[in-house]
Amino acid sequence: xxxxxxxxxxxxxxxxxxxxxxxxxxxxxxxxxxxxxxxxxxxxxxxxxxxxxxxxxxxxxxxxxxxxxxxxxxxxxxxxxxxxxxxxxxxxxxxxxxxxxxxxxxxxxxxxxxxxxxxxxxxxxxxxxxxxx
Numbered sequence: 318x319x320x321x322x323x324x325x326x327x328x329x330x331x332x333x334x335x336x337x338x339x340x341x342x343x344x345x346x347x348x349x350x351x352x353x354x355x356x357x358x359x360x361x362x363x364x365x366x367x368x369x370x371x372x373x374x375x376x377x378x379x380x381x382x383x384x385x386x387x388x389x390x391x392x393x394x395x396x397x398x399x400x401x402x403x404x405x406x407x408x409x410x411x412x413x414x415x416x417x418x419x420x421x422x423x424x425x426x427x428x429x430x431x432x433x434x435x436x437x438x439x440x441x442x443x444x445x446x447x448x449x450x
Contacts, residue, residue: 319348323356331430337363346427353427359383359418368409372424375403381418386411 323341326332331342337360344354359365361381378400385394385402388409394402396418404410412418 319344319350333430336360337365340422342428342430344427345430347429348427351425351427353424353430355422355424355428357420357422359412359414359420361414361416361418363414365412366409367412368407369404369424370407372426372428373403373405373407375401375423376412377401377421379419379421381414381416383412383414383416383418386413 321343323343326341326343331345333340333342338357340355340357342353342355344350344352346353357376359381378396378398380398382395382397385396386392387394388411389406390408394400396402
């Protein structure tokens with residue numbers, strides 16, 4: 318059984334801070350459960366380019382409002398508390414919060430916590446074995 322709190326993750330290597338968002342990686346690949354779970358808080362007014370070419374991501378909005386722009390299909394969706402989107406087609410997308418937006422994200426395959434978005438917004442596919450764990 319795994320039990321964690323956001324408080325114990327804060328300011329550790331599981332707490333990733335960028336100029337426009339902060340992601341607390343609650344469950345990672347090393348936990349061995351087949352998915353990862355993150356709480357991500359995005360800055361109001363930011364435009365965030367993402368493309369998970371190697372992962373399926375589900376995002377549940379718990380707080381805040383904004384838009385999701387599907388770049389592959391030229392469709393914009395309004396998001397608010399209780400909204401979920403699932404990138405099951407590896408869609409290139411923009412997340413544009415109009416207020417601070419708090420989300421819970423699930424990745425499959427799970428991320429290790431060491432991934433960094435490349436110039437296209439993509440996370441590389443890294444496995445725990447590649448890290449020497």
